[in-house]
Amino acid sequence: MEIIDAELRLGPPGSSGSGDMAAKKRSAAAAAKSEASGTGGDPDAAPASKVQVVGWPPVGAYRKSTVQSASAAREKGGVGGGLYVKVSMDGAPYLRKVDLRTYGGYGELRDALAKLFGACDKAAGGAGGFAVAYEDKDGDLMLAGDVPWDMFICSCKKLRIMRGSEAR
Amino acid sequence: MGRGVGSRSGGGAAQPPWHSLPDEVWEHAFSFLPAAADRGAAAGACRGWLRAERRSRRRLAVANCYATSPRDAVERFPSVRAAEVKGKPHFADFGLVPPAWGAEAAPWVAAAADGWPLLEELSFKRMVVTDECLEMIAASFRNFQVLRLVSCEGFSTAGLAAITEGCRNLRELDLQENYIEDCSSHWLSSFPESFTSLETLNFSCLDGEVNFAVLERLVTRCHNLKTLKLNNAIPLDKVASLLRKAPHIVELGTGKFSADYHPDLFAKLEAAFAGCKSLRRLSGAWDAVPDYLSAFYGVCEGLTSLNLSYATVRGPELIKFISRCKNLQQLWVMDLIEDHGLAVVASTCSKLQELRVFPSDPFGAGQVLLTERGLVDVSASCPMLESVLYFCRRMTNEALITIAKNRPNFTCFRLCILEPRTPDYITQQSLDAGFSAIVESCKGLRRLSVSGLLTDLVFKSIGEHADRLEMLSIAFAGNSDLGLHYILSGCKSLKKLEIRDCPFGNKPLLANAAKLETMRSLWMSSCSLTLGACRQLAQKMPRLTVEIMNDPGRACPLDALPDESPVEKLYVYRTIAGPRSDTPDYVQIV
Numbered sequence: 001m002e003i004i005d006a007e008l009r010l011g012p013p014g015s016s017g018s019g020d021m022a023a024k025k026r027s028a029a030a031a032a033k034s035e036a037s038g039t040g041g042d043p044d045a046a047p048a049s050k051v052q053v054v055g056w057p058p059v060g061a062y063r064k065s066t067v068q069s070a071s072a073a074r075e076k077g078g079v080g081g082g083l084y085v086k087v088s089m090d091g092a093p094y095l096r097k098v099d100l101r102t103y104g105g106y107g108e109l110r111d112a113l114a115k116l117f118g119a120c121d122k123a124a125g126g127a128g129g130f131a132v133a134y135e136d137k138d139g140d141l142m143l144a145g146d147v148p149w150d151m152f153i154c155s156c157k158k159l160r161i162m163r164g165s166e167a168r
Numbered sequence: 169m170g171r172g173v174g175s176r177s178g179g180g181a182a183q184p185p186w187h188s189l190p191d192e193v194w195e196h197a198f199s200f201l202p203a204a205a206d207r208g209a210a211a212g213a214c215r216g217w218l219r220a221e222r223r224s225r226r227r228l229a230v231a232n233c234y235a236t237s238p239r240d241a242v243e244r245f246p247s248v249r250a251a252e253v254k255g256k257p258h259f260a261d262f263g264l265v266p267p268a269w270g271a272e273a274a275p276w277v278a279a280a281a282d283g284w285p286l287l288e289e290l291s292f293k294r295m296v297v298t299d300e301c302l303e304m305i306a307a308s309f310r311n312f313q314v315l316r317l318v319s320c321e322g323f324s325t326a327g328l329a330a331i332t333e334g335c336r337n338l339r340e341l342d343l344q345e346n347y348i349e350d351c352s353s354h355w356l357s358s359f360p361e362s363f364t365s366l367e368t369l370n371f372s373c374l375d376g377e378v379n380f381a382v383l384e385r386l387v388t389r390c391h392n393l394k395t396l397k398l399n400n401a402i403p404l405d406k407v408a409s410l411l412r413k414a415p416h417i418v419e420l421g422t423g424k425f426s427a428d429y430h431p432d433l434f435a436k437l438e439a440a441f442a443g444c445k446s447l448r449r450l451s452g453a454w455d456a457v458p459d460y461l462s463a464f465y466g467v468c469e470g471l472t473s474l475n476l477s478y479a480t481v482r483g484p485e486l487i488k489f490i491s492r493c494k495n496l497q498q499l500w501v502m503d504l505i506e507d508h509g510l511a512v513v514a515s516t517c518s519k520l521q522e523l524r525v526f527p528s529d530p531f532g533a534g535q536v537l538l539t540e541r542g543l544v545d546v547s548a549s550c551p552m553l554e555s556v557l558y559f560c561r562r563m564t565n566e567a568l569i570t571i572a573k574n575r576p577n578f579t580c581f582r583l584c585i586l587e588p589r590t591p592d593y594i595t596q597q598s599l600d601a602g603f604s605a606i607v608e609s610c611k612g613l614r615r616l617s618v619s620g621l622l623t624d625l626v627f628k629s630i631g632e633h634a635d636r637l638e639m640l641s642i643a644f645a646g647n648s649d650l651g652l653h654y655i656l657s658g659c660k661s662l663k664k665l666e667i668r669d670c671p672f673g674n675k676p677l678l679a680n681a682a683k684l685e686t687m688r689s690l691w692m693s694s695c696s697l698t699l700g701a702c703r704q705l706a707q708k709m710p711r712l713t714v715e716i717m718n719d720p721g722r723a724c725p726l727d728a729l730p731d732e733s734p735v736e737k738l739y740v741y742r743t744i745a746g747p748r749s750d751t752p753d754y755v756q757i758v
Contacts, residue, residue, distance in 0.1 A: 057530050057559065058262050058584060059559075062261075062319065063526065066478060104428040105429075
């Protein structure tokens with residue numbers, strides 16, 4: 001005799017068919033739990049309730065494709081969104097992080113870095129002159145300023161400030 | 169036209185004196201009835217009025233292109249100058265209708281070309297418009313002035329070139345959210361150099377490049393240009409140049425609004441905007457860079473409409489901007505504005521009538537701090553707010569009840585809680601009480617979308633109280649057939665009902681079959697319907713078309729399937745044209 005276990009089927013919200021009450025309650029409770037805790041992502045509940053349902057949420061297809069291509073462009077290095085990289089300076093007690101997207105070009109980056117590390121530099125008794133170097137995707141240490149800004153922010157992984165004594 | 173036969177029809181009693189008035193008098197009288205519904209009512213009074221009204225009707229709106237045949241519509245209303253036709257069901261916007269469903273504009277264009285040679289305006293929404301259609305439009309109507317295409321597909325820039333080249337009196341070319349194939353055709357260059365009548369140009373949905381020099385010359389010579397909405401390909405510095413050539417512009421869509429920050433460019437933009445004293449409506453701003461947003465500050469105070477729903481600008485920048493826009497009536501934003509930003513909107517925009525908040529990350533985990541709080545604040549402080557579309561992740565009954573109490577003047581209330589079946593996050597109860605409060609308080613509500621955890625009870629309230637409701641959208645809600653029954657047996661003014669993923673079955677559909685003929689259309693997908701009920705419905709109601717959509721891959725003839733077969737998608741609409749003949753394989757008419 002065939003026993004059909006219809007009660008314990010796991011499925012995302014919206015999957016049709018009977019016997020989904022268990023799944024529905026679970027996903028509703030999971031959703032409620034993640035809403036209430038405000039973390040937006042309870043690791044146990046997330047998989048069951050985050051499966052995408054066709055046509056939901058009801059965001060127009062045109063709007064969805066526009067927003068998606070915008071975020072894809074951002075990931076590829078287009079303008080918009082944050083791009084934080086670590087900045088180190090030899091002798092400085094701790095590293096900093098800067099958002100490369102907030103600068104329009106190399107000039108602004110230098111000014112910002114000077115402000116960030118200026119105090120440290122003076123305290124260490126430095127002359128104040130410095131060069132900006134960066135680590136690119138291949139791990140090589142490069143001098144900043146050779147390539148166009150847009151290309152730079154795509155390939156820069158880490159920044160390093162070389163003080164006057166080190167930089168040639 | 170003289171006196172018609174009908175006005176002298178016999179009968180013993182003496183005819184009232186107005187029966188002998190000539191048709192022209194009635195036609196003139198009816199010209200003061202702008203609303204199509206009023207004209208329709210007048211036409212129903214007597215044969216004389218029917219004749220006078222239909223012959224003088226200038227504007228025709230066909231809300232469902234399959235409700236009548238194009239030829240019948242053209243014959244019935246021979247003097248139409250402006251026509252609007254809508255095609256696919258609303259849920260097509262969310263990908264629920266497979267491609268090639270129908271809604272071709274070609275039969276309408278052909279019928280119009282024959283019967284309405286003086287046609288001036290044509291508007292299509294959610295229809296398939298081909299290049300041939302556009303060529304026919306350009307060739308057939310010597311005084312064609314307005315072309316509006318919304319959410320359409322099937323045409324390319326070559327078709328646009330036919331319009332720009334052929335329509336000498338074109339005033340408006342308005343392309344909203346269409347899928348347009350880029351044939352690298354020089355549609356913009358096809359406007360003759362002598363052409364100066366353009367008032368509206370919206371090509372924001374076009375993907376390709378346009379010749380900027382040509383655009384600039386066009387903008388310069390069209391002195392009446394009031395609306396200009398650019399596409400993503402126009403860089404920011406060119407926007408500044410265009411504005412200097414068209415400082416009298418009223419509505420601007422900026423297109424891409426990002427560039428490396430340069431003080432020169434900023435100054436240029438700021439100066440250009442400062443010169444636009446008539447600017448009232450602003451949109452576009454894709455990927456807006458905060459540094460440049462402040463170039464707009466000069467125009468903020470005059471703005472009545474602001475659409476930043478494509479700008480991925482964070483809260484703080486948005487707030488700085490919006491806090492200057494004291495006269496806003498319409499605001500569309502991303503949820504990046506957060507509750508804090510909406511509180512600023514609430515205290516700044518006292519004239520706000522319409523608010524739409526879109527999700528920046530619909531499928532993500534939800535880090536944005538937009539909650540019910542934002543909507544409560546806005547509805548408490550904006551006395552003229554009547555239309556809301558709000559995407560959020562949590563809601564409470566208490567918030568909804570407060571909103572209902574504060575804003576009984578809502579005409580459109582669309583709430584979308586992103587996770588289906590989400591309950592009140594504090595009490596864990598369903599949101600029945602909240603939505604019931606909305607329909608009980610907002611007596612003028614015409615459009616409603618519900619979401620969150622809802623039982624049949626909310627539909628009881630909606631059925632009983634939502635007397636003016638014309639459009640209702642339901643998803644992942646209800647417990648049983650009762651829910652649908654409450655809606656169909658109540659909701660006196662219901663015209664459009666769209667339902668997905670609800671446990672509604674055959675019984676309420678059949679029990680309320682007559683109601684469906686008083687409505688424009690019904691959509692039900694992923695519910696509990698079976699083929700047998702649809703067959704019964706079709707048989708009972710000959711003036712309804714009952715369409716069933718199968719999986720496009722699985723084109724099995726309906727006749728072979730048993731009554732118990734589940735129906736995945738149902739679309740029912742009233743029609744005087746009988747079943748349509750252009751269905752694709754996966755659509756079957758019962």
